[in-house]
Structure formats: structure tokens, C-alpha cells
Amino acid sequence: xxxxxxxxxxxxxxxxxxxxxxxxxxxxxxxxxxxxxxxxxxxxxxxxxxxxxxxxxxxxxxxxxxxxxxxxxxxxxxxxxxxxxxxxxxxxxxxxxxxxxxxxxxxxxxxxxxxxxxxxxxxxxxxxxxxxxxxxxxxxxxxxxxxxxxxxxxxxxxxxxxxxxxxxxxxxxxxxxxxxxxxxxxxxxxxxxxxxxxxxxxxxxxxxxxxxxxxxxxxxxxxxxxxxxxxxxxxxxxxxxxxxxxxxxxxxxxxxxxxxxxxxxxxxxxxxxxxxxxxxxxxxxxxxxxxxxxxxxxxxxxxxxxxxxxxxxxxxxxxxxxxxxxxxxxxxxxxxxxxxxxxxxxxxxxxxxxxxxxxxxxxxxxxxxxxxxxxxxxxxxxxxxxxxxxxxxxxxxxxxxxxxxxxxxxxxxxxxxxxxxxxxxxxxxxxxxxxxxxxxxxxxxxxxxxxx
Numbered sequence: 201x202x203x204x205x206x207x208x209x210x211x212x213x214x215x216x217x218x219x220x221x222x223x224x225x226x227x228x229x230x231x232x233x234x235x236x237x238x239x240x241x242x243x244x245x246x247x248x249x250x251x252x253x254x255x256x257x258x259x260x261x262x263x264x265x266x267x268x269x270x271x272x273x274x275x276x277x278x279x280x281x282x283x284x285x286x287x288x289x290x291x292x293x294x295x296x297x298x299x300x301x302x303x304x305x306x307x308x309x310x311x312x313x314x315x316x317x318x319x320x321x322x323x324x325x326x327x328x329x330x331x332x333x334x335x336x337x338x339x340x341x342x343x344x345x346x347x348x349x350x351x352x353x354x355x356x357x358x359x360x361x362x363x364x365x366x367x368x369x370x371x372x373x374x375x376x377x378x379x380x381x382x383x384x385x386x387x388x389x390x391x392x393x394x395x396x397x398x399x400x401x402x403x404x405x406x407x408x409x410x411x412x413x414x415x416x417x418x419x420x421x422x423x424x425x426x427x428x429x430x431x432x433x434x435x436x437x438x439x440x441x442x443x444x445x446x447x448x449x450x451x452x453x454x455x456x457x458x459x460x461x462x463x464x465x466x467x468x469x470x471x472x473x474x475x476x477x478x479x480x481x482x483x484x485x486x487x488x489x490x491x492x493x494x495x496x497x498x499x500x501x502x503x504x505x506x507x508x509x510x511x512x513x514x515x516x517x518x519x520x521x522x523x524x525x526x527x528x529x530x531x532x533x534x535x536x537x538x539x540x541x542x543x544x545x546x547x548x549x550x551x552x553x554x555x556x557x558x559x560x561x562x563x564x565x566x567x568x569x570x571x572x573x574x575x576x577x578x579x580x581x582x583x584x585x586x587x588x589x590x591x592x593x594x595x596x597x598x599x600x601x602x603x604x605x606x607x608x609x610x611x612x613x614x615x616x617x618x619x620x621x622x623x624x625x626x627x628x629x630x631x632x633x634x635x636x637x638x639x640x641x642x643x644x645x646x647x648x649x650x651x652x
Contacts, residue, residue, distance in 0.1 A: 203361055207354045211347075222305045222339040230307055230330050233270035237328045241314045270335050274327040296333055297340035305336050371399045378406060387414035424611035425544070432501075432543050439501040446493055454486045502550060509539045510546050511573070514553055518571060521557050528566060534573040541581060545632055548608055549573070549583055552616075555601045556585040556628045564589025564626060579634040580614075586627045592620040605630075 296302070310330040315322050371394035381389040387410055391403045461479045497503060504513045511534045518532045540546055553571065560566050566589035576582045602618070609616040614632035 203358050207358070211350075214350075215347075218343055219301075219304050222336070222343075223307070226305055226332050226335050226339070227307045229335050230270055230310065230332050234310060234312060234328060234330060237271045237273060237326075238312065238314050241316070241326045241328075270331055272329040272331045274329075275324060276327065277324045297336045301340055302333070302336050305339065306332050368396060368399070370394075371396070371403065375399075375403065375406060378410070382410060382413065385417070387417055421611075421613050425613070428544055428608060428611050432547060435500040436543070439497050442493055442497055442500070443503075447490075450486050450490050450493065454483060454490075457482045457486065501547070505546060505550070506540070506543060510541065510549065511537050513546075513550060514571075514573065517550065517554060518557070521561060525561055528561065529568045530571070531569070532571045536575050537573055537581075541632075541634060544612060545581065545634070548605075548612060548614075548632060549581065549630070552583060552605050552609065552628070552630045553585060555605050559601070560585070560587040560589060560626070564591070566625070575634070576631065581632045581634055583630040584627065586625065588625045591622045591624050591626055592618070 297305075307330075312328045314326045314328060316324045316326060371391075374391060378389050378391050389410055390407050393400045393403050457479045461476060502513065504516070508516075514534070515532055518530050522528070522530045557569065557571075560569050564587050566587035569585065569587045572582075572584045572586075574582055606616040609630055609632065612632055614630065617629045618626065619629070620626040
């Protein structure tokens, strides 16, 4: 397009210069033709009047002036009556130029009347009228031939440049596509090496960058998985200590308080009332601590995790929300799901569903919530939670729960996406790779047995 615009500008400038030159040359040529016609008329009269009578001379004069170019000549007798017109020359039969070109180039029409004087008396006159048509036609034919040749050459040049630049810039287009893939975190993209050495160097650097990013991503993914696994192990151990140590101790305190209350029944009434009041306070504190202990256990690790199939655990979570919020319709579907995919994946799916249901119930004002869990191609576990609520406002900042789930999912090499429009509901999509599910499950069971 740039070369076409340059050609158009060059054509405009060249055409303007050609028109100006044609106008100047036409004026010069017309002036010369008018002078020549006047000179020929005078010479013909001087040479012919001695041999021919005036009437015959005037009759033969048109034949003698027919070779004059760029003028139209009319011979008149002494009374001003035309004798006969001059027959056209061969140049007058030339194809005429377009009207717009003629109007741009043609000079003002010039008319000259030359008297024919023989023996001192006027026997007639010759009217000479400028006719630049054949000269303009000649300019037009030359310009048309030159423009056609230039157009063909320019078309050929533009075509050649298009092919050459296409071969040169084609790798840059592919490189831009590769950079877009890197922007989308697709670090496995590689570019073929082009023939141009300069572009080949850029492509090699791009491939090296993509390889380095892929390696760094793999390393970060491995570290994130180790971090998540370590966090899950620590939570498991903490939950086991709370369950096995703190729980029995609280139960023992409550049992001892009940035993003391029974033993205090034999004491005087006044002492019994004081002791019973203190024991009731103690039992209330123990009950509160037990409630806190159960809440901490649930936050750290669902008690059913690792003991109940994943679909049953998720189904119970959905049924619990349905019992709490009877005005909302819940639909849960799972197909092709194994019993467990390891603690990390099972806990991630559980927490994502828990967070999504909580947000849908609290903020979405939804009437219908649909949950789907299935295994996609390439061994990826997919969870979809869709509601028909009010959606998420575009300017709203994601909360800590959503950001935490996204970080955990991406730490396991998965994807966490939210699709929402104001007034059109929300859809949460979570996908997790299952390439290392078997090893993760085995290691998780081994760690669980060791912790037990």
C-alpha cells in the first residue's frame, strides 16, 4: 500500500508536469505555425501573381496551403466570400485527445486575416485560425503510451516487492503469533528458522526465550506443587494433633467436670451451689473450645477427605447448602470420576466448589445452581459451577477466597477462569491436570499412614 501511494503521488506530480510542458510546447508550436502560414501566404502571392490571374491564383491557393500543420486556412475573394475550404492534411485525421485533456492544454484560439495583394490591389484575403487539436492529440498519444508503460512497470515492480516483502515479513507475522502464544502462557511454541539470516537470528533468540520460559514455568510448577503438598501435609498433621490430642483432652475435661459435679452432690448445699456454678462455667468453656476445635479441623482439612469418595464428599457439600438454602435449586452431576485423585487435587476441588457455592449463595441472588464434574481429554479434571444470578460487576475486585483458589489451582498446573456479565449469571471453571494423579494418591496414602 505504501508503494502504491508513492506511485499515485508520483503519477500526480508527473501528470501535472506533463500538462504544463504540453501547454507551453503547444503555445510555441501554434505561434510558429501561425507565422509560417503568414509567410507562405505572402510568398505564394509574390511568386504566383506574375504568372496567373488573380482569380486563378486564389483558386489554387488552398492546394498550396494544405500542408501547413496546426492551422485552418480559408481563402476569400475581395468581397469576403469563401472560395473553398482547405482540404484536411493527414495530421488532421489523427485521433483526438479527451476533452478534459484538451481543455487543460489548449491555448486561446488565435485568428489572423492576411490580405492577398497583387499589383498593389487587394484581390482577396486568407483567414488563418489556430487548430491545436492535432498537436494536443500527439501529446496525448505520447503521454498515454508513456503512462501505460509506466503503469505496467510499476505493477510489475509492486508485484515483485509484494512477493519479496511477503517472504521477508512472513516470518515476522509468525513471530508475532508466537509472541501472542507466549502472552497466553503457551511456552511450548517454537518457530521454524527462516532463510533470511537476520530473521533467523531473531527466531533463534525467540526459541531460546520460549525454552527458558518453559523451563522456568516447569520449575515454578514443581516448586508450587511441593509447596502445596507441604502445606497439605502440615495441615493434615495439625488436624490429626487437634483431633487426637486436643479433642480427647477437651473430652476428658468435660468428663472430669461431670464427675466433680456428681461428687459435689454430697457436700453441704451452700458449697454444692458454688461448685455447680463453677462447673457449669467450665463445661460451657469446654463446649466452646470443642466447637472451635471442630471449626479449625474443618478449615484445615475436611474429616471425610481420604476416607470418602470424592463425588460423595462433594455431593454432601451440595446437599448441606441445599438444606441451608431451600429456596435455591441445586443440581450436581459427576461422570467418570475415580474414588480419589490424591489429597492435593481432592482438597482443591472441594475448596473451589465450597468457595463458588458460598459466593453464589451470598452475593449472586441465584435461583438455580448447576455443578458439573467430569474428566476431559488429556486427563484433565474439570469442575464447572454455573448460576443464574446477578453476575459480577466488571469493576469489582476479586476477593481473597477467589484469589486463593486461583493461586492454588495454578500452583497445581491448572486453570481457574470466571465468566460473568452483569445480570447474566456467573460461571466458574476449574481444570486440573491428572498426569501425576496415581503417584500423588499413592504418596498421599503413604503420608497419611505414616502420620497415623
